[in-house]
Amino acid sequence: MKPKAVKKSATKYILIALAVLFIAVMLAVPLATVLVYALRQGWDTFAAAIVDPYAIKALKLTLTAAGTTVVLNTFFGVFASWAITKFRFRGKQILTTLIDIPFAISPVIAGLVFIYVFGRIGWAYPFLQAHDIKIVFAVPGIILATIFVTFPFISRELIPLMQSSGTDEEEAAALMGAGGLRIYRKITFPHVKWGLLYGIILCTARAVGEFGAVSVVSGHLRGKTNTLPLHIEILFSEFHLTASFAVSSILVAMTVVILVLRNIVEYRVKREERSH
Amino acid sequence: MYVELKNINKTFNGFQASRDVSFGIEQGQLVGLLGPSGSGKTTILRMIAGLEYPDSGDIIINGVRVNDIPASKRGIGFVFQSYALFRYMTVYDNIAFGLEVQRSRKADIRARVAELIKLIGLEGMEKRYPHQLSGGQRQRVAFARALAPNPQLLLLDEPFAAIDAKVRRELRAWLRETINKVGITSIFVTHDQDEAIEVADEIIITNAGQVEQKGSPVEIYKHPATPFSAQFIGQSRTVENYAALNGFEHVAGFDRAIVRPEFIDVEKRGKRLMFESAAETGVVESIFFRGNLSELTINLGGTRIIANRALEAEEVAVGEEVSVLIYRLYLYNDSAVRLAENVLIRDVNTVFI
Structure with missing residues (x-):
């Protein structure tokens, strides 16, 4: 028995070492570098880059876009997954597949799609022009692009959860005369709440960091349509290296907060699954 | 009739789950819908409940056509x-749910839930969650929850399927007693004939989407109306060449017969006291110990039948030749069933008594 056990633990430690090494090289060192570069020219330069009006505008826009996106996607995701899991209708499979499209399409293409629809060459342009609505190269375009890229996150999280819980409880409640809203509030929602929160967190993380699609529709107007990732890219391409790393550290900090939240929620989800 | 189904048809994606189903149920009865899986019994129950809608036909509850009522x-x-x-x-919130939906007064809800918890014997468990209960306790809670809003009709879909064998027996008796106490008209679905016979006042046998027979457990058992009922109920075995058996003659139009263990008496050779001339000789092929009796498989000139033998009777062995007396058979063809008694027993009776 003993040699086998020893061998087993050797495998274990080799695997652990490999994983740690990989994460160190690919993630920890680069992230540490961000902080090191950000603080290389001292605290004052760092602070100046962060409190720079353009940086603050970019942060505000990022938060606005991510916030709006998450609210709308939560709304959409909850209803889509509800429809897909609790009702029978034609074309359900097609709808499920369509929801996944953003995962498969490159964000740049998602951005271009909006240019072709709402931009100067787009088919909706005359209408938008006539009503004085600006979408492309403006905040609505950024929000639309972010929504497009992130909308599967919440429904993808909810659909398997709601499927596994079946429709019996809902049917039982409906038989006793409960309306749709009460059924959702009392029966469906308690079952999916942690999954929903997990989906919201993933969606937020992705929305905050979105670059490709937003870059296409934003037009890079400083102080107007620049989100944090775009602002960082501009600083970097203008050789304001320290400033770009300093602003990056804001994004890194946000990511860390999101990661911690994600872990807490994941722990709750697991505990919930064990007890029910 | 309290509940009435008239010419109900229902098709799911080309599969006909109900074919021209019609039956009526009296108020206060406990009715069992009995049939093999896929015979359409659950579909009937769900249509009565309004969870499915029939393609054609009427469902009438208490004199009102409910087809279009949600x-x-x-x-x-x-x-x-x-x-x-x-x-x-x-547990408390589960039972109270239906009452809260009806916006009953808080005090009324509390009183009603307390009453039901007492009825199902789960006092002190109001604060538990379903996953903290045993299967039998969950079933009782489900029962109480369904009863809470004082429904006029109670429907139960395979109420004992998810419970282990021992608890199931207790629950059957409990359910029957409780339903009688409450006095509510009830319909339950089951594929287990023992369950139907033990619990129901009336049994409706379904097969391939149709109603085969409706009657009391005794009627269903003693007078099967269709070939399906005859084969489905009891531990029935088919005998192809029944005219070769002592005491039975071929009846025109009936090519096969059904025999059940309770129609058969097995005796050791030479130990039969009466009707030796009406008996057959068979060979014991296998013996299963069933706890309260032994189940013998006997080969009667090529036909295998199943007979029961009491444990206190003298033991027989595998391979032993035994005397087999068949009292009666159900003769059947594609559409009819008739009873055939052993003629030799009747003759002997008339001569000697």
């Missing part, structure tokens, strides 16, 4: 096969 307005209590207890609610 499930929630039919005043029906439904116990699901999986119980479908609300897993994020306590």
Whole structure:
């Protein structure tokens, strides 16, 4: 028995070492570098880059876009997954597949799609022009692009959860005369709440960091349509290296907060699954 | 008739789950819908509840045609096969749910839930969650939850399917007693004939989407109306060449017969006291110990039949030749069943008594 056990633990430690090494090289060192570069020219330069009006505008826009996106996607995701899991209708499979499209399409293409629809060459342009609505190269375009890229996150999280819980409880409640809203509030929602929160967190993380699609529709107007990732890219391409790393550290900090939240929620989800 | 189904048809994606189903149920009865899986019994139950809608035909409850009345307005209590207890609610909240939906007064709700918890014997467990209960307790909660809003009709879908054998026996007796006490008209679905016979006042046998027979357990057992009922009920075995058996003659139009263990008496050779001339000789092929009796498989000139033998009777062995007396058979063809008694027993009776 003993040699086998020893061998087993050797495998274990080799695997652990490999994983740690990989994460160190690919993630920890680069992230540490961000902080090191950000603080290389001292605290004052760092602070100046962060409190720079353009940086603050970019942060505000990022938060606005991510916030709006998450609210709308939560709304959409909850209803889509509800429809897909609790009702029978034609074309359900097609709808499920369509929801996944953003995962498969490159964000740049998602951005271009909006240019072709709402931009100067787009088919909706005359209408938008006539009503004085600006979408492309403006905040609505950024929000639309972010929504497009992130909308599967919440429904993808909810659909398997709601499927596994079946429709019996809902049917039982409906038989006793409960309306749709009460059924959702009392029966469906308690079952999916942690999954929903997990989906919201993933969606937020992705929305905050979105670059490709937003870059296409934003037009890079400083102080107007620049989100944090775009602002960082501009600083970097203008050789304001320290400033770009300093602003990056804001994004890194946000990511860390999101990661911690994600872990807490994941722990709750697991505990919930064990007890029910 | 309290509940009446008239010419109900229902098709799911080309599969006909109900074919021209018609039957009526008296108020206060406990009725069992009995049939093999896929015979359409659950579909009938779900249509009465309003969880499915028939393609054609009428469903009438208490004199009102309910086809277009939604499930929630039919005043029906439904116990699901999986119980479908609300897993994020306590026992108390589960039972109170239907009353809260009806916006009953808080004090009334409390009184009614307390009454039901007492009825199902789960006092002190009001604060537990469904996952903290045993299978039998969950079933009782599901039952109480369905009864809480005072429905006029209670429907139970395979109420004992998810419970282990021992608890199931206790629960059957309990359910029957409780339903009688409450006095509510009830319909339950089952594929287990023992369950139907033990619990129901009336049994409706379904097969391939059709109603085969409706009657009391005794009627169903003693007078099967269709070939399906005759084969489905009891431990029935088919005998192809029944005219070769002592005491039975071929009846025109009936090519096969059914024999059940309770129609057969097995005796050791030379030990039979009466009707030796009416008996057959068979060979014991196997013996199964069933706890309260032994089940013998006997080869009667190529036909295998099943007979029971009491444990206190003298033991027989595998391979032993035994005397087999068949009292009666059910003769059947594609559409009819008739009873055939052993003629030799009758003759002997008339001569000697």
